[in-house]
Amino acid sequence: MPDGAAPVLAVSGLKTVFRTRGGEIHAVNDVGFRLRPGELLGVVGESGSGKSVTMMSLLGLLPSPPAEVRAGVVLFDGRDLLKLAPEELRGVRGGGIGFIFQDPMTSLNPVFTVGFQIMEPLRRHMGLDRRRAAARAAELLDLVGIPDARARLADFPHQFSGGMRQRVMIAIALACDPRVLIADEPTTALDVTIQAQILELVRDLRRKLGMAIIWITHDLGVIAGIADRVMVMYAGQVVEEAPVAAVFANPRHPYTRALLETIPHVRGQRAPRLKVIEGQPPILLAAPAACPFRARCAHAMPRCAAENPALRAAGTGHAVACHWDAPAGREARHG
Amino acid sequence: MAEAARRPLVEVRGLRMYFPITAGLFRRKVGDVKAVDDVSLDIFEGETLGLVGESGCGKSTCGRAILRLYDITAGSIRLDGVEIGHLGQAELRRLRPRMQMVFQDPQASLNPRMTLAGIIGEPLVEHARMTPAGRLERIYALMDAVGLNRAFANRYPHEFSGGQRQRIGIARALALNPGFIVCDEPIAALDVSIQAQVVNLLEELQARFGLTYLFISHDLSMVRHIATRVAVMYLGGIVEIADRDMLYSAPLHPYTQALLSAVPEPDPEGESRRRRIILVGDVPSPARPPAGCRFSTRCPRVMDICRRQAPELLPAAAGGMVACHLHTLQDQPTAGRTGGPRAAPREPSGQIQQGELR
Ligand SMILES: Nc1ncnc2c1ncn2[C@@H]1O[C@H](COP(=O)(O)OP(=O)(O)OP(=O)(O)O)[C@@H](O)[C@H]1O
Ligand SMILES: Nc1ncnc2c1ncn2[C@@H]1O[C@H](COP(=O)(O)OP(=O)(O)OP(=O)(O)O)[C@@H](O)[C@H]1O
Ligand SMILES: [Mg+2]
Ligand SMILES: [Mg+2]
Numbered sequence A: 001m002p003d004g005a006a007p008v009l010a011v012s013g014l015k016t017v018f019r020t021r022g023g024e025i026h027a028v029n030d031v032g033f034r035l036r037p038g039e040l041l042g043v044v045g046e047s048g049s050g051k052s053v054t055m056m057s058l059l060g061l062l063p064s065p066p067a068e069v070r071a072g073v074v075l076f077d078g079r080d081l082l083k084l085a086p087e088e089l090r091g092v093r094g095g096g097i098g099f100i101f102q103d104p105m106t107s108l109n110p111v112f113t114v115g116f117q118i119m120e121p122l123r124r125h126m127g128l129d130r131r132r133a134a135a136r137a138a139e140l141l142d143l144v145g146i147p148d149a150r151a152r153l154a155d156f157p158h159q160f161s162g163g164m165r166q167r168v169m170i171a172i173a174l175a176c177d178p179r180v181l182i183a184d185e186p187t188t189a190l191d192v193t194i195q196a197q198i199l200e201l202v203r204d205l206r207r208k209l210g211m212a213i214i215w216i217t218h219d220l221g222v223i224a225g226i227a228d229r230v231m232v233m234y235a236g237q238v239v240e241e242a243p244v245a246a247v248f249a250n251p252r253h254p255y256t257r258a259l260l261e262t263i264p265h266v267r268g269q270r271a272p273r274l275k276v277i278e279g280q281p282p283i284l285l286a287a288p289a290a291c292p293f294r295a296r297c298a299h300a301m302p303r304c305a306a307e308n309p310a311l312r313a314a315g316t317g318h319a320v321a322c323h324w325d326a327p328a329g330r331e332a333r334h335g
Numbered sequence B: 001m002a003e004a005a006r007r008p009l010v011e012v013r014g015l016r017m018y019f020p021i022t023a024g025l026f027r028r029k030v031g032d033v034k035a036v037d038d039v040s041l042d043i044f045e046g047e048t049l050g051l052v053g054e055s056g057c058g059k060s061t062c063g064r065a066i067l068r069l070y071d072i073t074a075g076s077i078r079l080d081g082v083e084i085g086h087l088g089q090a091e092l093r094r095l096r097p098r099m100q101m102v103f104q105d106p107q108a109s110l111n112p113r114m115t116l117a118g119i120i121g122e123p124l125v126e127h128a129r130m131t132p133a134g135r136l137e138r139i140y141a142l143m144d145a146v147g148l149n150r151a152f153a154n155r156y157p158h159e160f161s162g163g164q165r166q167r168i169g170i171a172r173a174l175a176l177n178p179g180f181i182v183c184d185e186p187i188a189a190l191d192v193s194i195q196a197q198v199v200n201l202l203e204e205l206q207a208r209f210g211l212t213y214l215f216i217s218h219d220l221s222m223v224r225h226i227a228t229r230v231a232v233m234y235l236g237g238i239v240e241i242a243d244r245d246m247l248y249s250a251p252l253h254p255y256t257q258a259l260l261s262a263v264p265e266p267d268p269e270g271e272s273r274r275r276r277i278i279l280v281g282d283v284p285s286p287a288r289p290p291a292g293c294r295f296s297t298r299c300p301r302v303m304d305i306c307r308r309q310a311p312e313l314l315p316a317a318a319g320g321m322v323a324c325h326l327h328t329l330q331d332q333p334t335a336g337r338t339g340g341p342r343a344a345p346r347e348p349s350g351q352i353q354q355g356e357l358r
Helices: A053-058 A086-092 A114-125 A128-143 A162-174 A191-210 A220-226 A244-249 A254-261 A304-305 B059-066 B089-099 B115-125 B132-145 B162-174 B192-209 B220-226 B246-251 B254-261 B268-273 B304-308
Strands: A009-020 A025-037 A040-045 A069-075 A097-100 A180-184 A212-216 A229-234 A236-243 B008-023 B028-042 B046-051 B074-079 B099-102 B180-184 B212-216 B229-234 B237-243
Touching: A009 A053, A025 A053, A025 A236, A040 A053, A040 A220, A053 A069, A053 A180, A053 A212, A097 A162, A097 B008, A114 A162, A128 A162, A128 A244, A162 A191, A191 A212, A191 A220, A191 B099, A191 B254, A212 A220, A212 B254, A220 B268, A229 A244, A229 A254, A236 A244, A236 A254, A244 B268, A254 B059, A254 B192, A304 B162, B008 B059, B008 B162, B008 B212, B028 B046, B028 B059, B028 B212, B028 B237, B046 B059, B046 B220, B059 B132, B059 B180, B089 B099, B089 B115, B099 B162, B115 B132, B132 B162, B192 B212, B212 B220, B220 B246, B229 B246, B229 B254, B237 B246, B237 B254
Parallel strands: A040 A212, A040 A229, A097 A180, A180 A212, B046 B212, B046 B229, B099 B180, B180 B212
Antiparallel strands: A009 A025, A009 A069, A229 A236, B008 B028, B008 B074, B229 B237
């Protein structure tokens, strides 16, 4: 990927808050990243760290109230998406930017057939008539590996298995050949062979259409196979960002290092007990003023309680938000 | 595990679960989706049987049918020696505390109008006699166990992230200390550290209370970690079932081999070199399964007989059971034992250690 290429999507200073009865939850704090054409940015991070909320904020997909996108700039196509009117945003969504939601059952409408839901964006954004939309819908379902695609267009979502529903979501997001695809845990319900097929499809689309992709996943094996760059999130902020090889070979943030140690493997020695990262992430009732990982960190020092570390350069294209200077490599165990 | 000590807690024989396909205005029945088509298996007391297989092959349906969340089409299911395959809803209700399910779709299975404490406590209200204070104590203990902050007790499901919601479902299933739990992709939405936390918890509970699990997952590395035996399903039927170490080190069925070869490794360099067995050919539909072996349309080692005659699930020479002509025709006894191009070396000890638990 040429480093100089202008980004298709550039996000900076994003801040999203939920107003709840128990006070404000500062779910996303000062998040920024850039996505270049054809690039695949992998996003990993603790459950609840703000991965989904970040991406949904970009496209105005969060219900407001309780959500409030308080600050930030999201540049796509020379426009700030956070400033667009709702109908303009709807045009971007499903047209220029495709979005695959984490929870397929809630984002598919149970009262409409699967076919209707795939055809809808085709008719709205691509102007296809009924017959051609139906043909294209069957083609898309087939592309994501659903057998008997044409016949199954008439099924309702509950008649599909979990993984089949997830693939319907993928088909819908891909329907209009978007320039940017945001995929939130798109393959969690898929077995490895179908996942491999989907990953192949994605590679193909990147090559052919130059589609840029944000791929949220907790599967580091998938990240290793498809990502160009990786962004690691913790407690609503970006704690590390780096080219994929550097994240695995030379992780700098203690959270990233701990995360890599917890993975079980299908080959080689089987550990009797899985490693975990002890403790829980903080509840973000305010934007963190100190490092949010410090209570669980083996390298915490006084400074970590006094000052929330900002992202700093730690190698070529590598940035980390940590006061500690990690030794090179990942074998150095802590504790 | 000594053979003699194994007592089947769940015995499934000839299980079939068909969903009708209807057409036209009057919803005339025109065929069946054969989601589960003649499955027989035992789940031994205190073990974890892993159930893996392609998306849509019938794993969830199988798990739900075993717990009788469906009226099954045919077959027999015995729980602790008692036939439950054809019990009515009232009788099933009495059995519910003993068998629970963690659902694949956390969002859809949580009541949006109940708080987290309400959701986790509901089975306690329904089936256990407890004081409100005792109940709250239990709810907190469950929340601690799955790593949910106690301060969240009065929040509603939509206020949680995907992974947090999945943990609510797990806490709820554990509430009544059931003896048998079907875990349907219980960790799919969790990050690896919390996956590990939940899996360790399931193992701890198993060691302490002798729980039995049917663990449905497409995460083969996690199944390798938690399961004692593994069943591989393809298009509604079991194609292979074997002890964990045997299945991972020397998979016999060509489908199992392809599946294991497709697991991505968290190592960018290894990933670019890894050789996968890519399956080509038509993915068949459970409404019209192919004649002969179900896998014959995609099998890289298909023979003539495979298109004519369905192989039975039979004991394999090396242990375990496999439904494949390569292994049941004589002269070919070692055909698959090479384990495919990516077989991992066998481990020296196959015993699973239940961690450092008492
Ligand atoms: N409607 C809401 N009201 C209050 N808090 C919310 C709401 N939606 C999300 N949150 C909080 O925002 C935080 C970030 O959630 P998000 O869904 O982005 O996490 P995530 O990183 O995608 O996690 P996962 O990997 O589990 O999907 C979580 O702590 C969650 O509890
Ligand atoms: N209520 C239903 N009505 C009709 N068909 C159904 C119903 N439930 C499941 N099916 C079909 O049965 C088959 C098996 O579905 P099931 O949900 O058991 O698959 P699975 O192995 O759990 O897949 P996944 O890994 O994607 O969750 C699929 O073809 C599905 O479409
Ligand atoms: Mg999420
Ligand atoms: Mg399923």
